[in-house]
Amino acid sequence: MTMRINGAEISEAAIFAEMQYHPAATVAEAQRLASEALAVKELLAQEALSRGFGDGAEAIDALLAAAVPLAMPSDAACRSFYESQADRFRSNDLIEGEHILIAADPEDEEARAAAKLKAEGLLAQIQADPSRFADLAREHSDCPSKANGGNLGQITRGATVPEFETYLFSLEEGELCPVPVPSRYGFHIARLRHRAKGRTLPFEHVREQIADYLSEQTWRQDVSRFIAALAAAADLDGVELGSQEGSAAGPIANQA
Incomplete structure (x- = not known):
């Protein structure tokens, strides 16, 4: 597994180190990447030595x-990139949601079944009379938000667990989720109170960010x-070093 680059030897020990x-899926792939x-x-x-830059990382x-x-x-x-990638520069949706959590250990099947049954009963009560949501939250929820009638306040994507968030963000304003939502914490009765749509940020606010990104991409291709x-x-x-664009830049571009 020893390599020679223009006669300079790179030992097997150096490759293993x-x-x-x-990290890779196989040892062979890790060896290839290291080599x-x-x-x-x-x-x-x-090349740095031949051009008079000396040796070491600073020379490279x-x-x-x-x-x-x-x-x-x-x-x-920059403007062309901005216009073609508008979704990248849109602020997150902001929602106000509320829930009732019936807690259950994810490893306890009996407790999960009981929690789901209780959540279904509470959900049926709220479907019959939506005005009871806050009172039932104060009485039954296992989340600190019970003090606010289950109100979670304003949240963005990533602020809650994904399994709950997927349901909550899919609701329309005022809509009650028709089924209890399972999560690692138990079962949630969820309702969306309000949604504020994100907006596209002005070009002037993101121009520098775009310029840095495009410059970095071009530099990597040139390297x-x-x-x-x-x-x-x-x-x-x-x-063997791949000749396709981008194949060789990784090992050094990540360090430069």
């Missing part, structure tokens, strides 16, 4: 700064091409 930084990473580093180190940084300068995209390119050119001109023994 590098594998810890490249590529070390080969790329050696190629860049050799100096080489890339000189050979692959970071370019900022034009305003037109890939630079490394591919070095690999094409090199004498590689024991390793």
Whole structure:
């Protein structure tokens, strides 16, 4: 498993040591990724030395700064990206929800069954008289929100557990979920009180973020091409470096 890059040997021990930084589904895949990473580093180190930048990580940084300068995209390119990816720049929906939690240990099947049965009974009462939601929450809910009649306040996606959130965010304003919602905590009776739709952020607010993103993407592609050119001109023994765009940049771009 020893490699040679333009005659410079990279030992099997070095490859095994590098594998810890490249977790993969199989040992063979981790070895391949580690070998590529070390080969790329050696190629860049050799090129840095040949161009008079010396050796070490700083030399590789100096080489890339000189050979692959970071370019900022034009305003037109940023605006084009903004218009084609509008959903990326939309603020989150904000909702106000309420629930009644009947708690049950997820590992206790008997308790889960009893909690579900109780939740179904409470749900039927609320369906018959929606005005009873708050009173039933205060009396039966196992969540601290019971003090507020089950009101959870304003929440965005990610603020609650996914299994509960999926149901709550799918409801219309004023709609009561027709079934108890199971979660790791038990069963929820859920109702959506209010929804405020997110809005698209103005271009001026995200222009710098877009420019940084596009610049980084372009730099990574340029680094890939630079490394591919070095690999094409090199004498590689024991390793193959993919020539497709983006295949070689990863090992070094993540560190630069």
